[in-house]
Every structure is written in C-alpha cells, then in structure tokens.
Amino acid sequence: MPKTSYVGRHRPAAKPSRGRQFVVPVALLSSTVAGGLVIRDAGASQLSAEAAAMKNVSNSVAGLGLAADPDAVAAAAANRAGARSSRDMARDAKTLIVGATETAEGAAARAKAAADKAAADKAAAAKAKADAAAKAKREALERAIARSHRWVSPVSGYTLTSGFGWRWGKMHPAQDLACPTGTSVRALSSGTVVFAGWSNEGYGYMVKIRYWDGTVSWMAHNSRLLVSIGEEVSPGQRVAYSGSTGNSTGPHVHLEIHPDDGSAVAPVTWLAKRGVYL
Ligand SMILES: [Zn+2]
Known part of the structure; x- marks a missing residue:
C-alpha cells in the first residue's frame, strides 16, 4: 500500500450545506419586479424600504391582473410625487397671490394715506393762508381805525392865552x-361837521365837529371856513383859517370841548388824556 500519506494540510472538510440562498441585489429586484415572483419569494426583512414600496405597487397591479410595467410604476410614483408638488405649488401660488393682494392692499392703503395727508396739508395751508389774510385784513382795519381815531392838535405855532x-x-x-x-385850524380827529357858519352869539365864523366818540368841538373866531355841514373830516384835516371874527380882541382860536355834546370841559386836560399836549 503506497505510503502516500497526505502530510499537507488536510483536506478541508466540505462545507456543510446550508441550503440554497437567494441573494438578490436590489437593482435586480427593481428590474425584475414585473414578474413579482422574486419579491414575493423574498422575505420582507430582505427588502429595502424602496423595494417594499415597489412590492406594494406590484401586488396591487398583480391583484388587478395587469402586467406591472416598471416604467408605469415609476411613472405612477413620479406622478404621485408630482401631484404633491402640484399641490405644493398651488399652495405656494395661493400664498403668493395672498401676499400680492396684501401688498396691493397695503400699497393702496399707503397711497390713500398719502393722498389724505396731502389733502390735509393742502387744507391746512389754505387755512393758514386764509387765516393770515384775515389777520392782515384785521390788522389793516385796526391800523385804519387807529389812524382815524387818533387825536391831534388843532393848530401849530400858537400861544396859550385864556384858559x-x-x-x-x-x-x-x-x-x-x-x-x-x-393859521390852519384842523380837525382834532375823524368826525362829521355839524356846524360851519357865522355865529350870532359872538363866535364869529365857527366850525363844530362831532367826532367818532361822540365828542363835539367848537372852534371859533375864524377868518375863513373850509368845510360844510355834513362833511366827513379826518384827523388833522384843515377845516378853517384862524382869525378874529365875532367877539374877539385879537387873532386866536377859541376851542371848546363838549363830551357827548354836553357841557364843556377843560380842553387841555381832555386832550392830554388822548396824547395831545397843548
Ligand atoms: Zn375863547
């Protein structure tokens, strides 16, 4: 018996059979999903989530008795995703529209507010202008009244004699x-001539003026009269020339002051209260 002892490594024992194994790549699963056989044979634990989804689609198709076309399945899945995208897009579009509407409404509100402000500013400016005009008119009237109501001396260049x-x-x-x-004889203020003529009571040519405050002045012994009864006169307006007519011993102006056309008062005192110092 030949010594053919086998000294090398011993022959490895045959691997015990562990039975047939189905190792199916996912890619193959995807490509063969049409038949549905492999997927159905494979255990659920061996399938990826994606393949499981495909299995469900495949089963549904198989249940209808139709051939499951991979492209159709993929298209269906894409459509579902597309449908979701469409909803998203619609929602986004709605958001945009709402946003645009709100923006438009905001712009309109801002435009209206600006228009209202402009109108208010214009009205305020117009009112300010009207107020200024009214104020100017009022002040002009006040100045006119002040001018017409001022009091002046009846003559200049005189000597006070009998008081x-x-x-x-x-x-x-x-x-x-x-x-x-x-010498010019002038109205003391604005008023109306109530008498202008010859006096038969010794005053000679005399002028009586009723002023705006009701006071009546008499200015007598004039040589010549320059106004007539009823004539309006202004402060300082020349109404006569002085003289010595009537019961007079020399040229002079006889001045009487009759408040409210009543009893005579002292002219110097009365005029001094009105800023005229004889
Ligand atoms: Zn006198």
Whole structure:
C-alpha cells in the first residue's frame, strides 16, 4: 500500500450545506419586479424600504391582473410625487397671490394715506393762508381805525392865552390859542361837521365837529371856513383859517370841548388824556 500519506494540510472538510440562498441585489429586484415572483419569494426583512414600496405597487397591479410595467410604476410614483408638488405649488401660488393682494392692499392703503395727508396739508395751508389774510385784513382795519381815531392838535405855532375857567367874573368854557390870522385850524380827529357858519352869539365864523366818540368841538373866531355841514373830516384835516371874527380882541382860536355834546370841559386836560399836549 503506497505510503502516500497526505502530510499537507488536510483536506478541508466540505462545507456543510446550508441550503440554497437567494441573494438578490436590489437593482435586480427593481428590474425584475414585473414578474413579482422574486419579491414575493423574498422575505420582507430582505427588502429595502424602496423595494417594499415597489412590492406594494406590484401586488396591487398583480391583484388587478395587469402586467406591472416598471416604467408605469415609476411613472405612477413620479406622478404621485408630482401631484404633491402640484399641490405644493398651488399652495405656494395661493400664498403668493395672498401676499400680492396684501401688498396691493397695503400699497393702496399707503397711497390713500398719502393722498389724505396731502389733502390735509393742502387744507391746512389754505387755512393758514386764509387765516393770515384775515389777520392782515384785521390788522389793516385796526391800523385804519387807529389812524382815524387818533387825536391831534388843532393848530401849530400858537400861544396859550385864556384858559378854561372864570375870567373877569364870567365863565370861559374854552382854551384860547393865539396865532396869526390865516393859521390852519384842523380837525382834532375823524368826525362829521355839524356846524360851519357865522355865529350870532359872538363866535364869529365857527366850525363844530362831532367826532367818532361822540365828542363835539367848537372852534371859533375864524377868518375863513373850509368845510360844510355834513362833511366827513379826518384827523388833522384843515377845516378853517384862524382869525378874529365875532367877539374877539385879537387873532386866536377859541376851542371848546363838549363830551357827548354836553357841557364843556377843560380842553387841555381832555386832550392830554388822548396824547395831545397843548
Ligand atoms: Zn375863547
């Protein structure tokens, strides 16, 4: 018996059979899903999530008795994804539309607010202008009134002679202002001439003026009259030239002041209260 002892490594024992194994790549699964056989044979634990989804689709198709076309299955899955995308897009579009609407409404509101503000500003400017015009008019009127209501001296260049009071046992209700004949005699303020003519009571040519405050002045012994009864006069307006007509001993202006056309008062005092100092 030949010594053919086998000293090498001993022959490995045959592997015990562990039975047939189905090792199917996922890619193959996908490509053979049409038949459904492999997927059905494979255990669920051996399938990926994607393959499981495919199996469900395949089973559904198989249940209908139709051939499961991989392209159709993929298209269906894509359509479902596409459908979701469409909904998303629709939602996004709606959001955009709502956003655009809100933006438009906001723009409109801002435009209206701007228009309202512009109108309000315009109205305020118009009111300010009207107020300014009214104020200017009021002030102009006040200035006019102040001008017309001012009081002035009846003559310039005079000498005070006989004053208001008793003189030679007789009351002299006036202030005499001596001045050359022909001196301008002027209205004390604005008023109306109530008398202009010859006096039969010794006053000679006399002018009586009722002023805006009701006071009446008498200016007598004039040489010439320059106004007529009813004539309106302004402060300082020349109404006569002085003289010595009537009961007079020399050229002068006899000035009487009758508040409210009543009893005569002292002209110097009365005029001083109105800023005129004789
Ligand atoms: Zn007098």
